[in-house]
């Protein structure tokens with residue numbers, strides 16, 4: 307595999323609105339990120355991905371951009387961002403911006419001009435169709451946040467526009483070369499500023515199956531999931547290749563795609579040595595539909611990595627701003643403690659690929675347990691989740707309980723810095739409730755405690771970067787070990803060294819026979835260090851939720 311500058315990096319996702327507020331308005335800001343750069347450097351972070359901070363009405367928390375060339379005043383100014391880029395550089399940290407170009411905001415000037423003159427130049431930047439009340443819609447696709455993808459064009463009774471996400475996120479028409487040129491210009495403007503690259507939002511959606519047509523109805527709303535259309539849409543690669551040629555490749559930028567629904571044969575095109583992107587996220591575990599078990603978690607991540615073996619690098623996560631907290635999702639509630647949290651961390655972090663940590667993950671932040679009312683939450687996706695649950699026959703209390711398990715707000719509550727009011731996130735009134743668990747789960751309590759989840763993450767990062775082992779963790783061959791042994795999750799990484807990552811994914815002890823003897827314990831989540839006798843045997847007994855990273859003889 308061709309070596310790239312970013313292969314050995316560790317990345318960290320910041321959701322700026324909830325990270326750190328420096329001016330007391332209850333909203334995290336760029337200056338807050340700057341203040342915490344030393345914290346991140348100390349943890350071992352090389353790349354920061356910032357969720358969107360561009361001008362935005364924040365209908366979908368910044369994923370609805372009204373000006374790509376400026377910063378929303380709630381997050382700061384362009385000067386603040388330049389300072390962040392410069393201060394990051396001083397510390398060896400690259401800044402990755404979020405690239406949201408499937409859609410913009412309905413408050414973007416392009417859309418405003420399209421409303422003024424739907425047949426003019428900017429009308430062609432969007433998907434606008436003629437429509438009279440009573441006509442059938444051009445297609446029956448369901449938007450990601452519920453309801454039809456079609457909405458009346460403001461100011462026009464006889465026109466509608468397409469939005470696959472929120473109605474305040476009109477889709478940009480990538481079929482139009484003028485639009486594509488504008489997008490590339492903007493991307494290059496950012497890359498010229500000195501950012502390290504982009505995380506690329508919802509990118510698969512830029513190719514629509516045209517002409518618009520219906521797909522089989524899969525809900526009581528008479529609509530059809532967007533996935534059905536996406537499976538049918540071909541040709542996204544042509545757009546992506548042009549995009550990469552015109553922008554990323556010229557700058558050797560790091561890019562990570564938010565890619566779903568890609569086809570097997572497309573993988574080398576997406577993330578091969580000369581792919582459209584540097585890497586893409588592995589969402590295989592996040593996409594599990596059934597209840598989570600150690601077995602389906604294991605199968606998901608093993609399959610994902612075997613699938614890209616020899617092709618490219620995946621980016622590994624246990625959570626992000628769109629998902630509930632990983633520890634709450636992947637560990638049974640009754641078993642959730644520092645030991646099981648560290649086990650999960652060790653499993654995903656040492657897989658082949660690039661590890662991403664989502665803010666707060668490194669201190670073991672958990673989901674909310676309860677809210678009194680849906681209005682305590684914020685996400686624009688909530689109403690649809692709640693109403694669908696009611697529609698399926700759940701009571702209000704049950705619908706709320708379901709929502710709390712799945713809402714994206716679980717990941718969006720403020721970072722828990724300490725046990726003071728608002729978890730030290732703000733001196734003002736936080737824009738979103740603080741998770742009441744902050745009294746017990748916060749950075750201040752962990753930063754100097756050698757047994758903490760935080761210190762464990764630090765150790766994981768320094769192990770991955772340890773010059774003796776780095777090439778093995780970055781380029782070593784991945785192979786599942788005894789995948790059929792129940793509630794065991796083990797794999798080897800073999801390169802210059804031979805390393806095994808072994809996890810007992812259950813609350814009972816379990817015996818494991820190893821392929822050879824252990825030479826050295828590199829990391830463990832228990833206080834137990836293997837005694838000499840265990841080095842002499844190939845049979846080991848793992849304690850509940852034990853994680854062992856060992857070098858083999």
Ligand code: TEU
Pocket residue numbers: 366369370406450451471507508564627628687
């Ligand atoms: O997400 C795209 C996406 O397809 C989903 O993860 C989506 O969030 C989910 O289906 C809705 O419940 C990206 C961003 O990560 C997300 O925050 C934005 O809402 C979305 O794009 C629109 O920009």
Ligand code: CA
Pocket residue numbers: 327328329330331332333334335380
């Ligand atoms: Ca602020």
